[in-house]
Amino acid sequence: MSKNIIITGTSRGIGFELVHLLANQGHNVLALSRNAKPVSNLNFDNISSFAFDLCNEEDYQNVADFVKNEWKHVDILINNAGAILNEPFADTTFKDFEKIYQTNVFGVAELTRVVIPFMKSNGHVVTISSMGGIQGSMKFAGLSAYSSSKGAVITLTELLAEEYKETGPQFNVLALGAVQTEMLAEAFPGYKAPTTAIEMARYIQDFALTGNKYYNGKVLQVSNSTP
Template sequence: MSKNIIITGTSRGIGFELVQLFAKQGHQVLALSRNEQPIQNLNLKEVTSFSFDLADEKNYKKVEDFITKNWKQVDVLINNAGALLNKPFSEISMQDFENIYRTNVFGVAELTRVVLPFMVKPSHVVTISSMGGVQGSMKFPGLAAYSSSKAAVITLTELLAEEYKESGISFNVLALGAVQTEMLEEAFPGYQAPITALEMAEYIFDFALNGNKYYNGKMLQVSNSTP
């Protein structure tokens, strides 16, 4: 049965692959990214795409209006978009920290808050985090803002699962290890990851549709490597 899926961060990497996987299976997709061109170039009839910046408060009304007018209901929200900063801690300004948190934490919280009224049992909110945000995992210099922001959404997910437990909506977070994407190349130039963006997207695709039968309020480590 066709579902309504919202995915952020769809211009490249995992998000770009996810849109195509859902569309191929006949699901309706709203693909959100600051750069909507790569998705529009695919010309998929199941997919709607418009420019959306998680850091811009005015953008959220566009999403709300689209759902109200076209869908009425959302089955899956995948908070995949993320901003990266690789800089020595001594050089990270308050503004730098704020920029990363605005996308990776505040944006995730706000989009989830906007979409939730359109979700009913058994809808699923999946947030993409990182192994760098997992307590006790290996940490890397330069990623203080990024990794701490990824830790924040893990706790946020646990809290939302508790707050909405009567609703039948599930909230889970996937802490990804190294995946061969443009973002990984920016963080660790030259590092070769054991998993491609498509392979990881296939796992997330399946988890988004079925994981809520087994998990709620859980953080799953999806990693076979360090980092």
Template structure:
């Protein structure tokens, strides 16, 4: 049965691969990214690419209008958009922190809030976090803003699962280890991750379709590389 799926951060990496995978299975996709060109150029008939900046409040209205006019309901929301900053803490300004949190925390919170009224009891909200956001995991210098933001959405997910446990939907987080994406290459030039964007996208796809039968308010550590 065809699902209505919203994915953020679709211009490259895991998000871009997810759009193609969902489309190939016949699902309808709303692909959101500041740069909508990469998905638009795929010309997939069941995919709508919309330019959306998670820091721009007006862009959330575009999402709301689209759902109202085209779908009326949403089955899966994948909060995948992320901003990675690698910078010594002493040089990390309040503006740097604000930018990272704007996408990684406030963007997740607001997109979820906008989409929730259109979701059903068995709908599924998945937020992509990082092993760096897991308490007790290995930490890396330079990632104070990024990893702390990824910790924040883990707690947010636990809270939302509790708040909506009677009515649904289900909320889960995937804390990913290193995945070979453009974002990783920009932050850590030359580092080779053991997992490709396509491999991870396949896992996220499978989990988004079935994971909420077994999990709610949980963080799953999806990593074969980080202690």
């Protein structure tokens, strides 16, 4: 049965692949990214997209209006968008931290808050985090803002699962290891990851559709390598 699925960060990498995997399965997908063009120029009747900036409060109303007018409900939300900064801590300013947290934490929280009223009890909110956000995992200099923000959404997910455990939806986090994407290249220039974007997208696709039968409020470490 086809589901209504919202995905953020869809202009490249894992998000771009996810949109097409799920659309090919027959699901209705709302693809959100600051640049809607890469997705909107493809001929799929079941993919909708418009420009959406997690840092722009007005854009959230557009999502609510779309769901109200087109779908009525949302089955799955995949918080995939993320911003990265690789900068020595001494050079990382208040504004730098604010910018990373705006996308990686505040944006995730706000979009989730906007979408939850449209979700049924068996809905699933999947947030994409990073191994860098896992306590005790290997850490890398220069990623203080990024990795700490990824730790924040793990705790946020645990809190939401507790708060909505009687009514649903379910909330889980996937903490990804190294995946060969443009974002990885920004953080670790020259590093070759063993996992491609399409391989990871397939894993997330399956987890988003079925993972909430088995997990709620959990963080799964999806990593076969360091970084």
